[in-house]
Amino acid sequence: MSSPANDSAAAALAATTLKFLRQYPPFEQMEEQAAQFLAASLDLCYFPKGTVILAPDQSTPPALHIIQRGTVQVVPFGAEHGGDAEPLSLGPGESFSVSALLEQRAVMAPYTATADTFCYELAAEKFPELLNRSPVFREFATRYLASMLRESRRLIKLNFTSTTGEQQAMSRTLRSLITRAPVTCPPERPIGEALRSMQESKVGSMLIAGSDGRPLGILTRHDVLDRVALAQHDLTRPISDVMTPDPLTLPAEDSAYDAALLIADRGIRHIPVCDGNRVIGVVTERDLFALQRISVRAINRTISAAQTIDELCSAAKDIHKLARSMLGQGVAAEQLTLIISTLNDALVRQVLTIEGEEFDLDGLRWCWLAFGSEGRYEQTISTDQDNGLIFDAGDEQPDAARERLIPFALAVNRALDRCGFPLCQGNIMGSNPQWCLSLAEWRRQFESWIANTNPQALLNAVIFFDFRAVHGEEALARKLRSDLSQLAQDGKQFQRQLAGYALESRPPLGIISDFVTESDGKFRGTIDLKKNGARLFTDAARLLALATGVAHTNTAERLRQAGASLQIPDKEIESITEAFFFLQTLRLRSQMEPEATAENANRVDPAQLNEVDRRILKESFRQARKLQSRVALDYQL
Amino acid sequence: MSWLRRLFGHKPELNAAQTAALAAYRELPEIADTVPLAGLRFVVADVETTGLNPMSDKLISIGAVMVENGIIRLGSGFQTVLRQPRASASANILIHGIDGTTQCTGTDPATALLEFFAYSAKAPIVGFHSGFDRVMIERAANTALGCTPSSTWLDLDYLAPALFAPPKTAAPLGLDQWLQRFGIENQARHNALADALATAQLLQVVLAQATAGGASTLADLTRLEQDQRWLRQIA
Numbered sequence: 001m002s003s004p005a006n007d008s009a010a011a012a013l014a015a016t017t018l019k020f021l022r023q024y025p026p027f028e029q030m031e032e033q034a035a036q037f038l039a040a041s042l043d044l045c046y047f048p049k050g051t052v053i054l055a056p057d058q059s060t061p062p063a064l065h066i067i068q069r070g071t072v073q074v075v076p077f078g079a080e081h082g083g084d085a086e087p088l089s090l091g092p093g094e095s096f097s098v099s100a101l102l103e104q105r106a107v108m109a110p111y112t113a114t115a116d117t118f119c120y121e122l123a124a125e126k127f128p129e130l131l132n133r134s135p136v137f138r139e140f141a142t143r144y145l146a147s148m149l150r151e152s153r154r155l156i157k158l159n160f161t162s163t164t165g166e167q168q169a170m171s172r173t174l175r176s177l178i179t180r181a182p183v184t185c186p187p188e189r190p191i192g193e194a195l196r197s198m199q200e201s202k203v204g205s206m207l208i209a210g211s212d213g214r215p216l217g218i219l220t221r222h223d224v225l226d227r228v229a230l231a232q233h234d235l236t237r238p239i240s241d242v243m244t245p246d247p248l249t250l251p252a253e254d255s256a257y258d259a260a261l262l263i264a265d266r267g268i269r270h271i272p273v274c275d276g277n278r279v280i281g282v283v284t285e286r287d288l289f290a291l292q293r294i295s296v297r298a299i300n301r302t303i304s305a306a307q308t309i310d311e312l313c314s315a316a317k318d319i320h321k322l323a324r325s326m327l328g329q330g331v332a333a334e335q336l337t338l339i340i341s342t343l344n345d346a347l348v349r350q351v352l353t354i355e356g357e358e359f360d361l362d363g364l365r366w367c368w369l370a371f372g373s374e375g376r377y378e379q380t381i382s383t384d385q386d387n388g389l390i391f392d393a394g395d396e397q398p399d400a401a402r403e404r405l406i407p408f409a410l411a412v413n414r415a416l417d418r419c420g421f422p423l424c425q426g427n428i429m430g431s432n433p434q435w436c437l438s439l440a441e442w443r444r445q446f447e448s449w450i451a452n453t454n455p456q457a458l459l460n461a462v463i464f465f466d467f468r469a470v471h472g473e474e475a476l477a478r479k480l481r482s483d484l485s486q487l488a489q490d491g492k493q494f495q496r497q498l499a500g501y502a503l504e505s506r507p508p509l510g511i512i513s514d515f516v517t518e519s520d521g522k523f524r525g526t527i528d529l530k531k532n533g534a535r536l537f538t539d540a541a542r543l544l545a546l547a548t549g550v551a552h553t554n555t556a557e558r559l560r561q562a563g564a565s566l567q568i569p570d571k572e573i574e575s576i577t578e579a580f581f582f583l584q585t586l587r588l589r590s591q592m593e594p595e596a597t598a599e600n601a602n603r604v605d606p607a608q609l610n611e612v613d614r615r616i617l618k619e620s621f622r623q624a625r626k627l628q629s630r631v632a633l634d635y636q637l
Numbered sequence: 638m639s640w641l642r643r644l645f646g647h648k649p650e651l652n653a654a655q656t657a658a659l660a661a662y663r664e665l666p667e668i669a670d671t672v673p674l675a676g677l678r679f680v681v682a683d684v685e686t687t688g689l690n691p692m693s694d695k696l697i698s699i700g701a702v703m704v705e706n707g708i709i710r711l712g713s714g715f716q717t718v719l720r721q722p723r724a725s726a727s728a729n730i731l732i733h734g735i736d737g738t739t740q741c742t743g744t745d746p747a748t749a750l751l752e753f754f755a756y757s758a759k760a761p762i763v764g765f766h767s768g769f770d771r772v773m774i775e776r777a778a779n780t781a782l783g784c785t786p787s788s789t790w791l792d793l794d795y796l797a798p799a800l801f802a803p804p805k806t807a808a809p810l811g812l813d814q815w816l817q818r819f820g821i822e823n824q825a826r827h828n829a830l831a832d833a834l835a836t837a838q839l840l841q842v843v844l845a846q847a848t849a850g851g852a853s854t855l856a857d858l859t860r861l862e863q864d865q866r867w868l869r870q871i872a
Contacts, residue, residue: 010713
């Protein structure tokens, strides 16, 4: 239905709209053609006072809103939790929500009309075209990006809480939480027998039930202490003597939340769950705890209290869950990888302690070393083992000491494998005699790498330069580090080699398209965030640290400390580390995808990213390029 | 052919394209009263004329915008200037700003009106004082086409006060007062299209209020309007 009458009206209406838009930034600066496109693409909507125009529980906003008349208020994210952020009022000429549209997600807080409001609307599907047509608008939209690096973290938080939401978990029915049939006995069962079956079936409580399945009482491990053990109760007496009669129960259809309330309210740890009158299971505080966020402290406690490798295996799973939930809470990659590394360290230490008891290591001073990402405190989720041993044999021959240490190291490597840290493919492990060396031997090894008799050998050995002590005689590792530091600072040829290595892989930035991705194969269209991303930073940081005598092994710390002595401006270093952490965050996210495998865990398809992440990714690669050009310049490569 | 014309009254002569356009319009389904407001398309129209006498003055131009789902579709407006045998008096030109040349070089009235028919497509036509617009459009259509648009007409002059009670003693508010009350700016008063746009914004406000008050069909709106007419008559 296009006639001259329609066309002339559309042109006239667009002219009116344009006249309005031109009064406000960024439209006042907008290129004529883009502005005309915008004006001709708008609709005009009305929202009476009190209307919620955009809400977080909706999907991507259907349109970009430009206020023509009226007021729209948005409570900044976080302010509702007692933050001091004032609600933001938007007036004529202001648009919302540019970032939600850029990121193709719902808004983070509701936008509410606080006066009768008219808004121009640009349909969401035309938004990319506006970005395309107008550099001015693009610039305007990108100005959000500075704050968006931070925002992006919040976004991840939103995405994850919506899938792993505590609230969602807490609304599960108790029936769905029950994983095993209750361990029950009749009231006349002798106490001793009942306790034995508790022990055998590894449960925390015994339910005493009638022949009809009705719960008559409960006895928990906790009760046993004072009612049976300390009271020296006759173990042949019936259990009804010592049980808590008529325990509180909940129906199976009640929620986990109801159980949590009851536990908090009554201070009980075990709640029998009934289907009608029949008890069908027991829900414990522990079950509910598992639903909630697993705390660092709790995992740490579990690890240090663990007596067996089995217990550590389950703690390792908790670390994984914790990482997921922390990523969901928006914890930055720097802290997150540090926390993962710290917990993994604790786990390794406990493995060493448990296994150490099985071996005679008397008279040996040894220290467990971590290499590679573990050495850099940058462990992500799927990390192979990279470890070794350094020892001081004292009067003993190194070979004799090695012979004693290797069976121990082998047990540790196997235990770690069981805990979910796969054995190193390249056999860089403490159980390999090659990497179970005395201080003097390690020193010689580093000397030979640095003296550069075999360039390829050096390149295969870079991860050793990230070594650090995990457990044992840390002084040995410290001594090795200070020796190495001197050797490396003097080894100019060695530094040049490392520089060449650091420039081997280039940021996948395209000349025509934004990114260079795999052109074929099963990873077509993706980027390897480890090889073509994070590595660019870790390699350069290692070189700069070794060249300036920085002992720290963490990439960000290396950059900061080396940057200071190289007089690189703080701001520049900050941008570089931010970029590195963004890549790390993307890697973590990708590793936590349900379909993540060892092969694709570090891969990202830029086309699948939202606009913000794509831009930040591009910027991150630019930072890598900047870092590389500094290295190239310094070493004239 | 003059005998034919005499036999059928002054039936206007339409060319083939015009005849086809009129037939197509007649084929369009009527909009029932029971149609829900959500999803209903309204045509908000305003006219400029040679004067204020609905019986003798002539229709100069029609401006209209479309309100669909409560949203003004700015990309689908309508404006036309009808070709006049001679320009209107200059005092009048000063009001609507359509100069003599434009008036005389406008669109053939039959074509202009058929385009408006096609544009409105039997959707309810809304205006402020739409009784006047209605008479002007129907008279012009009768002359040029021998028929009138089959739309329901709604008048915001009644609907607005039905939903937003003005002070009891006051005289009914005019369009400008209503626009002011809701902060609606009119970029070019007495331009049919600009007036239609401002009126459409008023319709948005009215529709939101009516819907909030429980109105759900076109019939609910016409009832509101009739009640207000009756109230004003007995006042």
